[in-house]
Amino acid sequence: MIKANPNFAKIQASYLFSDIARRVADFSKKNPDAKLIRMGIGDVTRALPSACVKAMAKATEEMGVDATFHGYGPDHGYGFLREAIAQNDFRSRGADISPDEIFISDGAKCDTGNFQELFAQDVRIAVPDPVYPVYVDTNVMAGRTGGNINGRYEGLIYLDSTAENGFVPDVPDTHADLIYLCFPNNPTGAVASADRLKKWVEYARENKALILFDAAYEAFIRDKDIPHSIYEIPGAREVAVEFRSFSKTAGFTGTRCGYTVVPADCRVFAENGSEIMLQPMWARRMSTKFNGVSYPVQRAAEAVYSEEGKEQTKMLVDGYLANAAVIRDKLRAKGFSPTGGDNSPYVWFDTGMDSWEFFDRLLNEAQVVVTPGSGFGRCGNGYARISAFNSMENVLEAMERIDRII
Amino acid sequence: MIKANPNFAKIQASYLFSDIARRVADFSKKNPDAKLIRMGIGDVTRALPSACVKAMAKATEEMGVDATFHGYGPDHGYGFLREAIAQNDFRSRGADISPDEIFISDGAKCDTGNFQELFAQDVRIAVPDPVYPVYVDTNVMAGRTGGNINGRYEGLIYLDSTAENGFVPDVPDTHADLIYLCFPNNPTGAVASADRLKKWVEYARENKALILFDAAYEAFIRDKDIPHSIYEIPGAREVAVEFRSFSKTAGFTGTRCGYTVVPADCRVFAENGSEIMLQPMWARRMSTKFNGVSYPVQRAAEAVYSEEGKEQTKMLVDGYLANAAVIRDKLRAKGFSPTGGDNSPYVWFDTGMDSWEFFDRLLNEAQVVVTPGSGFGRCGNGYARISAFNSMENVLEAMERIDRII
Numbered sequence: 001m002i003k004a005n006p007n008f009a010k011i012q013a014s015y016l017f018s019d020i021a022r023r024v025a026d027f028s029k030k031n032p033d034a035k036l037i038r039m040g041i042g043d044v045t046r047a048l049p050s051a052c053v054k055a056m057a058k059a060t061e062e063m064g065v066d067a068t069f070h071g072y073g074p075d076h077g078y079g080f081l082r083e084a085i086a087q088n089d090f091r092s093r094g095a096d097i098s099p100d101e102i103f104i105s106d107g108a109k110c111d112t113g114n115f116q117e118l119f120a121q122d123v124r125i126a127v128p129d130p131v132y133p134v135y136v137d138t139n140v141m142a143g144r145t146g147g148n149i150n151g152r153y154e155g156l157i158y159l160d161s162t163a164e165n166g167f168v169p170d171v172p173d174t175h176a177d178l179i180y181l182c183f184p185n186n187p188t189g190a191v192a193s194a195d196r197l198k199k200w201v202e203y204a205r206e207n208k209a210l211i212l213f214d215a216a217y218e219a220f221i222r223d224k225d226i227p228h229s230i231y232e233i234p235g236a237r238e239v240a241v242e243f244r245s246f247s248k249t250a251g252f253t254g255t256r257c258g259y260t261v262v263p264a265d266c267r268v269f270a271e272n273g274s275e276i277m278l279q280p281m282w283a284r285r286m287s288t289k290f291n292g293v294s295y296p297v298q299r300a301a302e303a304v305y306s307e308e309g310k311e312q313t314k315m316l317v318d319g320y321l322a323n324a325a326v327i328r329d330k331l332r333a334k335g336f337s338p339t340g341g342d343n344s345p346y347v348w349f350d351t352g353m354d355s356w357e358f359f360d361r362l363l364n365e366a367q368v369v370v371t372p373g374s375g376f377g378r379c380g381n382g383y384a385r386i387s388a389f390n391s392m393e394n395v396l397e398a399m400e401r402i403d404r405i406i
Numbered sequence: 407m408i409k410a411n412p413n414f415a416k417i418q419a420s421y422l423f424s425d426i427a428r429r430v431a432d433f434s435k436k437n438p439d440a441k442l443i444r445m446g447i448g449d450v451t452r453a454l455p456s457a458c459v460k461a462m463a464k465a466t467e468e469m470g471v472d473a474t475f476h477g478y479g480p481d482h483g484y485g486f487l488r489e490a491i492a493q494n495d496f497r498s499r500g501a502d503i504s505p506d507e508i509f510i511s512d513g514a515k516c517d518t519g520n521f522q523e524l525f526a527q528d529v530r531i532a533v534p535d536p537v538y539p540v541y542v543d544t545n546v547m548a549g550r551t552g553g554n555i556n557g558r559y560e561g562l563i564y565l566d567s568t569a570e571n572g573f574v575p576d577v578p579d580t581h582a583d584l585i586y587l588c589f590p591n592n593p594t595g596a597v598a599s600a601d602r603l604k605k606w607v608e609y610a611r612e613n614k615a616l617i618l619f620d621a622a623y624e625a626f627i628r629d630k631d632i633p634h635s636i637y638e639i640p641g642a643r644e645v646a647v648e649f650r651s652f653s654k655t656a657g658f659t660g661t662r663c664g665y666t667v668v669p670a671d672c673r674v675f676a677e678n679g680s681e682i683m684l685q686p687m688w689a690r691r692m693s694t695k696f697n698g699v700s701y702p703v704q705r706a707a708e709a710v711y712s713e714e715g716k717e718q719t720k721m722l723v724d725g726y727l728a729n730a731a732v733i734r735d736k737l738r739a740k741g742f743s744p745t746g747g748d749n750s751p752y753v754w755f756d757t758g759m760d761s762w763e764f765f766d767r768l769l770n771e772a773q774v775v776v777t778p779g780s781g782f783g784r785c786g787n788g789y790a791r792i793s794a795f796n797s798m799e800n801v802l803e804a805m806e807r808i809d810r811i812i
Contacts, residue, residue: 002583002616003526004674004682008690018481018693043477053470056702057463063661064459066797070660071449075424106512106662106697113695117547120409137694141523177408208407254476254701255469256512268410276410284414287424288543289519291512295660296462297700391472 007143010153016133016375017041020359027363037398039327040369042186042346042387044251045394046319048300049312052250055303059296070295075287077104077259081298084305085259089218089244095231101263101279103286104301106293108216108245108258112180113138114289115212115241115260118281119178119268126157126176128169130187130376130383132214135180151378160379161188167339167348168192171203179204181230182214184221187376187385188348189324189340191226197233204239208269210278211240216258219249219317221343237263241278248345248389250304250313257293257301320345323395324388330399331386334406345388348373358384366401413549416559422539422781423447426765433769443804445733446775448592448752448793450657451800452725454706455718458656461709465702476701481693483510483665487704490711491665495650501637507669507685509692510707512699514622514651514664518586519544520695521618521647521666524687525584525674532563532582534575536593536782536789538620541586557784566785567594573745573754574598577609585610587636588620590627593782593791594754595730595746597632603639610645616674616684617646622664625655625723627749643669647684654751654795656710656719663699663707726751729801730794736805737792740812751794754779764790772807 020040028036047053062068076082082099090097105111113134121144127135129152136153139145146154157176159169167190168183181200183192192200204211213230221228230240242261246252262279270276293301303309321342328341331349338349351358355372362368373383388395426446434442453459468474482488488505496503511517519540527550533541535558542559545551552560563582565575573596574589587606589598598606610617619636627634636646648667652658672684699707709715727748734747737755744755757764761778768774779789794801 001614001679002674003529004676004684004687005524005526006677008524008687009676011690011694041478045472045475045477047472047475048469050470053466056466056469060459060462060466060702063454063462064456066451066453069451069453069657071451071657072447072659106699109697110695118411118414120411121549123409134694141691141694143527210408251475251477253478254698256697256700268408270410270415271412273407278410281410281414284417285547288417288540288547289516291515291662292660294512294662294700294703296466296702 005141007141010145010147011137011140012148019375020369020371023363024369034367036367036369037390037394038369039387039390039398040371042371042389043253044248044389045391046251046316048251048255049304049309049316051303051306051309051312052300056296056300059299063296073292073295073298075292076283077102077293078298081302084302088305090229090231093228093232095229096237097231097261097263101261103260103262103282104293104298105258105260105290106256107247108214108243109134111243111258111260112212112214114285115282116142116144117285118278123177124157124175126159126172126179128161128180128182128185129158129378130161130373130380131180132182132186133376158377161185161190162379163337163350166190168196171199175207177207177209179209179211180214181211184217184344186217187346187371187373187380189344189346191221191223191343193225194227194233197227197230201230201233201236201239205235209239210268213240213242215242216245217248217344218244219313220321220345222321223343226343231261231263238265238267241266246301246304249317250309251316252301255297255300257297319392320388323390323392326392326395327386327388327399330403334403341388347386347388348383350382351384353382355380355382355384361405362402365405366398368398368401411547413547416551416553417543417546418554425781426775426777429769430775440773442773442775443796443800443807444775445793445796445804446777448777448795450654450659450795451797452657452722454657454661455710455715455722457709457712457715457718458706462702462706465705469702479698479701479704481698482689483508483699484704487708490708494711496635496637499634499638501635502643503637503667503669507667509666509668509688510699510704511664511666511696512662513653514620514649515540517649517664517666518618518620520691521688522548522550523691524684529583530563530581532565532578532585534567534586534588534591535564535784536567536779536786537586538588538592539782564783567591567596568785569743569756572596574602577605581613583613583615585615585617586620587617590623590750592623593752593777593779593786595750595752597627597629597749599631600633600639603633603636607636607639607642607645611641614675615645619646619648621648622651623654623750624650625719626727626751628727629749632749637667637669644671644673647672652707652710655723656715657722658707661703661706663703725798726794729796729798732798732801733792733794733805736809740809747794753792753794754789756788757790759788761786761788761790767811768808771811772804774804774807
């Protein structure tokens with residue numbers, strides 16, 4: 001008898017964003033003429049930078065000629081892309097990361113979801129709350145938790161991110177083996193200073209723990225003192241893996257490319273306490289279960305690092321940051337106390353009511369889609385996330401509509 | 407202490423194709439002027455069909471304009487592609503598969519590797535020998551086997567595919583829960599008749615088992631009596647999942663697209679024996695750990711089903727089949743007894759010596775790269791796989807070189 005993985009029965013009925021999509025689809029069906037403004041799912045709305053389009057078009061042409069055709073690429077990504085990343089995203093900021101420590105993938109969601117495969121079943125896992133659901137759900141599916149009790153899984157350590165700690169949780173007083181961190185944070189928009197990150201690196205070194213650092217929103221950091229990479233913190237190479245994405249940096253949500261950094265000296269441990277290098281494990285996992293990213297997409301990603309590409313992606317991100325500032329300021333003017341919105345495309349605030357009630361009210365009365373904070377965990381109860389991924393015109397209209405009904 | 411997944415220590419030192427790549431790289435370094443002919447890794451060599459290039463170029467352009475930009479796609483693939491697949495790959499052959507039973511992915515390797523996540527830890531797994539290493543290695547990593555003893559993992563049921571059974575294993579006399587089948591077979595090139603597949607479907611129904619059917623090489627079938635899909639067999643919908651790929655059909659190895667079919671009535675079981683539908687489990691797995699395939703790539707895949715695309719992909723496959731016929735005939739003329747090569751791009755034969763010895767001899771003396779059969783399992787000992795993915799010119803030269811040294 002072919003038995004199902006029993007852990008799937010533990011996960012909550014639906015993935016947050018599928019749930020939102022369903023409610024929005026229902027509303028649209030009943031109100032076909034309503035002009036919805038979507039500030040929920042965190043999907044970008046503006047065109048791919050022309051530097052990327054040009055590079056992708058050229059690579060697509062190459063694919064049509066035998067002499068320049070590309071079949072299977074190198075297991076962990078093309079050298080041209082890994083070198084551009086190492087130079088521009090790390091070395092230029094003083095973080096010592098080499099091209100062969102970079103693994104190209106089809107996105108940070110896949111990598112943050114898959115990375116847990118490298119660890120033993122009984123590792124103690126700490127996740128922030130509110131949390132990007134992928135960190136939790138993938139560990140639930142893998143059987144590393146108990147059941148869900150009042151919205152929290154037994155066996156996980158939840159790091160409360162609240163107004164009290166500025167939405168940047170401090171190291172726990174208990175022992176954790178694997179720690180998920182995300183800065184700039186999804187969903188709160190909070191950023192972590194070098195000092196706060198230092199404490200986490202120290203904690204990981206002292207506890208023989210590992211940090212999975214999700215830096216998918218790094219491009220939104222404008223404050224000069226905020227680290228873009230965990231590797232700007234001394235000692236992080238041995239205790240941290242970093243995830244990056246072109247999705248929000250360069251509008252790649254529908255193009256699909258990201259990467260993961262696993263430094264050569266990053267270590268985990270065998271049952272007997274001896275060190276095991278993590279990089280060959282990830283290399284083996286990816287060689288076995290993945291076959292690389294489309295060649296034209298890797299060329300498009302490379303173009304992000306051209307002079308033209310850098311300018312265009314900066315403009316793209318600046319545009320979204322301008323939206324975020326509008327959202328934040330309008331919410332403040334209404335008496336809310338939002339966080340995020342600078343150094344981040346997300347604005348997070350206490351709605352003063354139940355999250356889904358707020359969601360439904362905005363959907364039905366203002367035709368504006370936001371993300372209910374409670375979907376990210378208990379600490380998100382009563383909160384909402386508004387995403388700045390839209391045109392300025394839509395953002396202004398959405399904030400005006402919200403203004404009218406609240 | 408962050409502990410490593412101990413199962414990674416069980417897997418053999420390297421993934422077969424990475425191992426070959428390393429030996430070839432070593433040879434090339436020592437012999438920079440040697441003109442290598444690669445008939446090893448099974449990578450296609452000819453340009454993407456122009457219908458696909460055109461569609462991909464057009465979609466890339468769309469990505470560069472706000473009004474036609476595509477962000478995150480639908481969770482399980484665009485409707486336009488799922489509908490084209492259902493109609494052309496299934497309904498046109500009398501197999502009742504609907505678009506919402508099709509899940510678009512970035513390739514069959516990923517899907518055949520990831521699908522095991524849906525099952526309990528203690529399912530009894532049967533794999534063919536020789537076997538595509540991904541089926542085995544992914545289950546080893548997941549902890550469903552014991553150690554490797556003389557090339558076989560404890561706890562797996564190996565289905566010997568030998569000259570005696572025409573390389574199509576019969577159903578085992580023991581009980582298996584999960585059965586991996588691949589036809590046209592990689593590496594042997596063998597195909598399974600409807601009668602042989604019927605026995606497997608009956609076995610799965612009787613044993614409450616599930617078949618994972620890898621049909622990545624389906625496009626190479628020319629014999630009218632050979633099923634292209636397991637769903638051409640009555641009763642298969644409840645007991646079989648099918649994997650397909652555009653890699654070999656349309657030269658997508660470097661473009662990356664495939665799909666998996668999970669029929670709505672395909673069932674697995676809970677511990678207590680009650681039925682659980684498999685489709686929502688795969689849907690949930692993919693929503694949680696995957697973010698879809700690049701929009702331009704999905705448009706390129708859709709173009710495979712245009713009139714132009716069908717003609718071009720048929721020509722492409724016909725070209726590789728012509729190569730395969732040459733390889734097979736030349737081997738026969740040398741006194742070997744190859745299988746495959748019709749209905750398949752692979753030719754499989756007993757070399758009369760150790761597989762790696764044959765590999766090294768061909769590499770060093772003829773500068774021809776083949777795949778050592780022993781890399782696919784014990785039943786591959788002494789065998790080699792020659793791939794027809796090349797130009798006719800190269801195939802003729804390779805066979806001439808082989809002719810000279812053997």
